[in-house]
Amino acid sequence: MAVDELDTRILRLLLEQPRTSVREYARVLGIARGTLQARLDRLERDGVITGTGPKLSPAALGHPVLAFVHIEVTQGHLDEVGDALAAVPEIIEAFSMTGGGDLLTRVVARDNGHLEDVIQRLIQLPGVVRTRTEMALRERVPHRLLPLVESMGRAAAEKQGKQAGRAAAEK
Structure with a gap:
């Protein structure tokens, strides 16, 4: 739009x-x-x-550890594994992906031991072949949409300006 x-x-x-x-x-x-x-x-x-x-802060809620867990799934079981992920409260996002894994999850935990417990729970889900975990150290660019919205607004204004210029030239 x-x-x-x-x-x-x-x-x-x-x-x-x-x-x-x-x-x-x-x-x-x-x-x-x-x-x-x-x-x-x-x-x-x-x-x-x-x-x-x-907008809530998982860290302020006692879950300061953030990790990205890639999940490889047995072929044909993506939907079942995706549905099972919804039952894991520490998973705050999950996406189907191309590349090295089938799913990418954003996981929060109280500490490293808790993160290991969550990963062990994921490994035991039917259809999960393996996981690979990457821990976040520091957020460098927080989730944001304003720069995108502003660039779209500028593009729309430029387009309107060009259309107005053409209309004036045609008169």
């Missing part, structure tokens, strides 16, 4: 000030509340906005 300059401004506010009211967002943006609500509804309907909950 393409976002325009106003969508970009809306998304920036949502990311930077997630606890602000719709009325306040409309005031800051200088647009009608109905216009803002229509935009928000469209962004949700199109799957751009997927949630509004708080």
Whole structure:
């Protein structure tokens, strides 16, 4: 979905000030509340906005160890293993992958011993052939979407500028 300059401004506010009211967002943006609500509804309907909950810190919740566990799966058992991963609370994300493993999971743990226990649990799942674990040392770039949104907004503004220039030239 393409976002325009106003969508970009809306998304920036949502990311930077997630606890602000719709009325306040409309005031800051200088647009009608109905216009803002229509935009928000469209962004949700199109799957751009997927949630509004708080961002939690596993480390602050007592799970400071972060590891990425690659899981190789017996052919034909990817769905079953994927479903089984959902029952492991320390797995906070899991993706089907190409390359060296079939699944990549993001795992949090209280300490290294707890991480080993989680990995042992994964190894015992039916359909798991082997795992490979890589421990994160320090987060260098936190999960972020604002730079992407801003670049899309700039591209949309440039496109609108070019279209307006062509339309003016044709007159």
